[in-house]
Each structure stands twice: as C-alpha cells, then as structure tokens.
Amino acid sequence: MSYVDPPQFVSKMIDAGENKVFMSARDTVIRAYMAGAILALAAAFAVTITVQTGNALLGAVLFPVGFCLLYLMGFDLLTGVFTLVPLALLDKRRGVTVGSMLRNWGLVFVGNFLGALTVAVMIAVTLTYGFTVDPNEVGQRLGEIGSSRTVGYAEHGAAGMLTLFVRGVLCNWMVSTGVVAAMMSTSVSGKVITMWMPIMLFFYMGFEHSVVNMFLFPSGLMLGGDFSIADYLIWNEIPTVVGNLVGGLAFVGLTLYATHARTGGEWNRPAGSEDFAIPVKANA
Structure with a gap:
C-alpha cells in the first residue's frame, strides 16, 4: 500500500527539517525562488479564473496545482520550513x-x-502591455485585493x-x-490528492499566506492599488508571517511530533486487555 502511517511520516518530517538546515545557501535560495514564483503563478491563475467566471470556488479548486508542482519538484516555501x-x-x-534554523x-x-516579485512584475507587464494601457479586470481585481487586505484591516x-x-x-x-x-503516501497520485484538499x-x-501575499501586494501596487508599501508590511506581511509561524508549528509540527515521535507513553491498560488489542507499530 502507498499509505505511510503517522510514526513513519513524522520521522520523515524530522529528516526533512534536518536536510533543509544543512542545504547550501545557493540551493536554498534557488529552490525558494522557484517555489515563490510557481505559487505566484498559481495565485494569478486563480484570480483570473475567479474574475472571468465569477466563481471563487472554481479558482480555489484549481489553485493547488501550483502548490503540488512546487512540492513535487522539491522546492521550499517559508510556510513549510516554519x-x-x-x-x-x-x-x-x-x-x-x-542559528542554523534562522539562517534557513x-x-x-x-x-x-x-x-x-519576479512573477508580479511579469503579470503586471502582461496585463498592461508594458504599462502602456490601464489594467484589465484581472489587474483591477489584484489592486482591489491589495487595498482590502491592508487598509481594510x-x-x-x-x-x-x-x-x-x-x-x-x-x-x-x-x-x-x-x-x-x-x-503520507509514496505515490504521486496519493501525494497530490492529500495536498489538494487543505490547500x-x-x-x-x-x-493569509505570506508567500502568496508576496505576489498579490507588489502586483497590486504596480496595478494601481490604493495602499502603500508601509501598509503592506505593517498591515499584512509581518503579522501574516508571525501567524503562519504559529499556525504551522503549533497546530501541525508540534502536535504530530509530541504524539508520534516523543509520545507521553500509554495509559494504564487493564490486565488481560492486551489479548484484544489491535497490534500497532512502535513509535519511532
């Protein structure tokens, strides 16, 4: 079966974290660059779908294509390394x-x-013919998102x-x-399906996703959004980064680590109950 049980995939999580710490600066930045670019393209894709169809759910259903691609290619997002x-x-x-963790x-x-940012510039260029015409509906929507999610807060x-x-x-x-x-899976299809749902x-x-916002807000500024760089940093990016750190570490990393890698042991089992227990693998 392609399913990997929790103690095993938690061990893989720890190994992955260790490997990222010791990766060279060059490789780390290149992989992160590509992850940010691909996720930005996926965000532009989702916004375009939403504007052109008027269906936000359809945009959300198709957005994970970018996340799945970058993950399968081994690229890194800030939210994941957190x-x-x-x-x-x-x-x-x-x-x-x-120190090595903060470096990463x-x-x-x-x-x-x-x-x-690279993709933000490219998208702004394509939506305005090199800044020679006003942005189309998609460009206007990108500007509105930047304003509502900074000044709006x-x-x-x-x-x-x-x-x-x-x-x-x-x-x-x-x-x-x-x-x-x-x-949780050793097959490509299993990985894609499980990634798709939460994304x-x-x-x-x-x-609020800090990396998606690295595309949405710079592109919004270039496309006429009514907010400033200071608005973006203070009323979105910095608090979002902190929230992303807390959310990923507290609700995913630490809970899995505490209950599958460093468990609290077993509660006192009544005598004889072992005969009826379902065998499970020992924790790593």
Whole structure:
C-alpha cells in the first residue's frame, strides 16, 4: 500500500527539517525562488479564473496545482520550513541550532520574495502591455485585493490586526497539513490528492499566506492599488508571517511530533486487555 502511517511520516518530517538546515545557501535560495514564483503563478491563475467566471470556488479548486508542482519538484516555501525545521532542533539532531534554523528561514524568505516579485512584475507587464494601457479586470481585481487586505484591516485597528494574525494562523495550519499530507503516501497520485484538499480550503476561505501575499501586494501596487508599501508590511506581511509561524508549528509540527515521535507513553491498560488489542507499530 502507498499509505505511510503517522510514526513513519513524522520521522520523515524530522529528516526533512534536518536536510533543509544543512542545504547550501545557493540551493536554498534557488529552490525558494522557484517555489515563490510557481505559487505566484498559481495565485494569478486563480484570480483570473475567479474574475472571468465569477466563481471563487472554481479558482480555489484549481489553485493547488501550483502548490503540488512546487512540492513535487522539491522546492521550499517559508510556510513549510516554519513547520519542519524546528522539529530537527527539538529532536536534537547533530549540528542543528537556533542559528542554523534562522539562517534557513531567512534564506527561504528572501528566495520566496524574489520569486514572487519576479512573477508580479511579469503579470503586471502582461496585463498592461508594458504599462502602456490601464489594467484589465484581472489587474483591477489584484489592486482591489491589495487595498482590502491592508487598509481594510487597518480600518478596524487592533481588531483588524488580530483578525489578520488569526487568518495567518489558520492558513498555515492548512498549508502545513498539505506539506505533511504529501508524506503520507509514496505515490504521486496519493501525494497530490492529500495536498489538494487543505490547500483548496485555505485559499477559498481567504486565509493569509505570506508567500502568496508576496505576489498579490507588489502586483497590486504596480496595478494601481490604493495602499502603500508601509501598509503592506505593517498591515499584512509581518503579522501574516508571525501567524503562519504559529499556525504551522503549533497546530501541525508540534502536535504530530509530541504524539508520534516523543509520545507521553500509554495509559494504564487493564490486565488481560492486551489479548484484544489491535497490534500497532512502535513509535519511532
């Protein structure tokens, strides 16, 4: 069977986190660059579908194509390394330190941003014929998204900031679930199916993904969005990054690690109950 049980895929999560820490700076940035670019293209694709069909659900259903492609090619998103790399630190893998973890996060952030920004420029060019005409409906929608998800939050003050943070938490709860779900199968079809479901959920629900936003907001600025770079950083990107970190690590990485890699042991089993228990593999 292609299914991998939890103790095994949690071990794979820890190994993956360790491997990312020791990857060269060059490889880390290139892989992150490509991940940001592919996810940005998928976001542009989903927005185009939504605008042209008027059906947001259809855009969300098709958006995960980008995530599945980048994952299968071994590229890295900031949201994924937020969840995987700390597990190698918790597991006390040799050579994994707080400094090396922060190095990985920083390099992936830079790569993701550069990749997403590259696609933002390309999309802006294609929607305006090299900035010689006004943006079409898709371009106008990109500008509106940037405004509503920065100034829109700011209008609510602290409540808006809290909402933004929680949406960031919920986003990476789902996105990291997609990353982990791909490790539950050894077949390409199994990986794609398990990744597709949580990614579709996060996109349709309008949760905040730091890397997707690295495309949406720069492109929105270039296409006439009514917000500033400071609005983008303060009222979206920074709180979203923090929310993504908390969501992926607290609700996915740590829960799986604590219950499948470093379990709390068994509750006292009544005498004789072993005869009726279903055999299970020991935790790694």
